[in-house]
Amino acid sequence: MMSKTIAFFPEAAFGPALNSVGIAQAVEALGHKAVFLSDPGFVSVYEGYGFEAHPVNLSAPMPAEQMAKFWEDFINGHIPNFRKSPYEQIDNYVKDCWTAIVDSAKWAEKDLPGVLAKIQPDLICVDNVILFPAIKQYGKPWVRIISCSENEIEDDKIPPHLSGCRQDDHAGHEAYRARFNEVIRPIHEDFNTFLEGTGEAAYPIGQFFEASPFMNLLLYPEPVKFERGHPLDPNQFQYLEGCVRKEKPYEVPTFAANNDKPLIYISFGSLGAGDTDLLKRLIETIGKLPYRALVNVGDYKDQYDNLPGNVKIDSWFPQPSVIPQIDAAIHHGGNNSFTECLYFGKPAIIMPYVWDGHDNATRVDETGHGFKMPRYEWTDADLAAKLDACINDPKMKARLAATSAHMQGRNGPEKAAGILDELVKTGKYDG
Template sequence: MDLVAPPMAGHLHPALGVAARLAREPGVDVRVISTPGARAAVAAAGVPGLAVLDGADAEVEAIVNPPYPIGSNPVRLSRQFSAALRLQARFQRELAGIWAEQRPDLAIVDFTLPAAGYAAEAAGAGWWTLHASPCAIEATSGPPAYLGGLRPGTGPLGRGRDAAGRLLTRGFKRSVHLATRRRLAALGVTGAYRADGSEAAYSPDRILALTPEAIEFPRRLPPSVRYVGPVLHTPPTTHPVPELTSGRRHVLVTAGTHLPWHKQTLLDLTATAAAALPHVDLHLSLGTVEPSLRAPRTLTSSPSNLHIHPYVDYARDLPRFDAVVHHGGSGVLGHTLAAGLPAVVLPVDYDQFDHAARLVAAGVAVRPRRQGDLAAALRTVLDDPAYARAAARIAAGIAAAPAVDLIAAEVLQFESAAPRSLPGSTGT
């Protein structure tokens, strides 16, 4: 079987974690397909890999990691979508050539690559969606995503607001499809929605949702959705383990590996919070696996309890901290919950506002009214044990049913029900 993902950590790492787990199953042949920029991480995971889109990593980076926030700006969203379509078309053509020679029985495709799903379908393979941000999946009840982080409305007015938001979201997607229908048709996409109302960008058979159901709002989702929780995989790193002084409380501050335009702001906010919390050590991760010209300038005056690291390995290092300040990205969100740590969430773009709303509602995080209130928010999650208790309950649920085991069980069930492989197939 093939797992298909872009090279960005929040998308690639879950695919690698699933691939590494499936590779332990007898008779399951696994391959990870990404761009050349993912080669090192794929090799470190110990699974076979295949690179496509040679020479396109810089273009991929420019699309997913622009030097400004995307938000709900229709012009920026449209520009990003148009650029992504160009790459998806090339990606699909290269996949079609690969699968014409060696077709998998099943392709598990990252939710940002619907063209890969359609390529699998055209090749006669099954395809599932691996979804790190299930809050974005449209439902027939509850609040829609990308509208500032809405919580479920209550009463007639609240439910009416949610219904209006769902209609707005659906209308926007239909208008985008209408504007790009010829290019989408070339990818095999004939409409934004299927006849049953489900989104055509995702698999009709299985959507593997990578957040714990315990933090999700109750919504009527398509029957294909399965909440499995976070896949906790990070490639090995040579970056040193952060030194944590015994007897002090330690907080990790991170915005992941994206959001270059936000790094300087985060550094300034962290320095201000450190000065206000002299008895707490704040450790800021810049999220730069390699030295980067986008790293923020150094501070002219740095509090002694502020420690700056180029990179912190979530799987290895995060459980040693007492709390985390993060942006609501799916990767750090999952690792923080699995470690049983309370959080302060500072969302800045994309689905992060929706994740923040869920974490706050679950009682595991605080979202400050203003970014400048970071120190006060940290005092709350560090001093009020209710946040740590709520986080520990969710962590226990994640540990009791690891996502990779749940996904492996689904794959093995699919394999047992699938017909014998055809010539040219990889077997699984």
């Protein structure tokens, strides 16, 4: 077989990055070469998994350490806005985010043509929320990976992306869309000017990307997918049922207290660890409950002391190796945490703060796979009751077991690799 080069260009966040690693591992198992186009701050992440990675500047060049901290600092600066509803975040977090994302597309256009000419990929997979014109114009098939909530591909019958609305809250959908379009308009007009400068057609208001005509891979699992007014064509859209990567094994440590009790895993992702007040409050509450807990505190380990005997903290966990061993999770609704819990059949309490965490929290709740909880407006009794239900509710257990069996029977990375293999050999996918 002729080995082909497949390039992956995930956005600079661990969720998309590690999803693409999972797919790239499966692609290489088929004999192709996987390479990464990368924000400079993430090059070492891909190299750590043994992949070749080529930097693409997504902002003004800065030292790698500063680059890696960019989004962390961005998120930490918005912690006061985490108390607001998704609708109320449009004017601050969402607006600032889209400003930065549009800026990143403009910067990428300076580097991408040269990097693509150097790598000469046969197929390009991009996991982002915005169009990079150089990828569309490169002349080879390109695939869009949607690692966020599937409502990134819009439909009139489903909640708008980032809104956190329930499926049946049509008035909420309308209000969110209207406010989003109003606030985003100047940023969108600026993006359209940039698009036209690259020879691309302007997008309608609110749209920053398009579906690939070749293939779009949705990481969302089918058991929680939305009921669309216009079902997606399987020749152009495929659900991957999550893309759980392989990680090193994890041995659960011995706890000084409650060592025989159910195990809880708490993580707000690499970027959410800066919300130390919330994590400290959760640790204090769990300290009084009949559980053990592993808590991901990111780069803030030095801010924690006097931990209860039933809690262990660390700056990072090999999450896909930890989740199979837990009884319940508390997380922020990032797509990796969301899909990994479902994949391993583990209930989750989702305390969202931004982006599609709001959508995933609502979805886990309305499909009976866990609970949505506010990040700050809860009592110890609320948390205790929700954890008890997660661990002991027979209906939820049965639903999670069925979803897990469904997802594990499909193997997302292998399915993705098979689709990419067909595309890279024939230029199209015929289902």
